[in-house]
Amino acid sequence: MEFYGGKSPKIASVHQFGLSEENRKDGKKIDYPARPLLGFTGEDVQMIEEIILAHLDR
Template sequence: MDGLQAFDDRLSALINNLSPQSRKQMAAAIAKRLRASQQQNIKRQQAPDGTPFKPRKRQPLRGKKGRVKREMFAKLRTAKYLKAKGNSDDAAVQFTGNVQRMARVHHYGLRDRASRGGKEVQYEARPLLGFSEADIEMIEREVIAHLGN
């Protein structure tokens, strides 16, 4: 997080000189761009640092035969569940509603029950949200564009 702290320190004085309305517009634009970036990472089945997600575990033979045709987290990346919010103080991209718990379990690789009454399963860590170098550069460009106006 030292890189983010250095980034924050460099631009905080310039950002504080903007009006609250201008800061809100800038934060909303950054949040929307970040959400699009996070959605693309989830679609490509990769963590923000570029490493691929761990594949699903193989199911026991008594289940359905054949491969799972859906990609992981297809619904999570939709705008219904992945919200982008910006106000005069911050920009946020977060999961909403009941999917927050599921996203947290997969993001950190926690234990959870796959179904009600089922046994607990240890999930692999699959980071869903985070900053990449490209995201930080995009934020810098967006801030510079708003400061130039």
């Protein structure tokens, strides 16, 4: 998954996937853990499947 446009999408991508970046001041590498902003729980997936199947049964 990629994010496009400006600074905010880059920040979101780093948080979503847990990426490494260089500090602007001293150039040191910083490893960020993944902190997903987007995602589905098991309950979400089940609900989505039920909605889709109900729609297809019409």
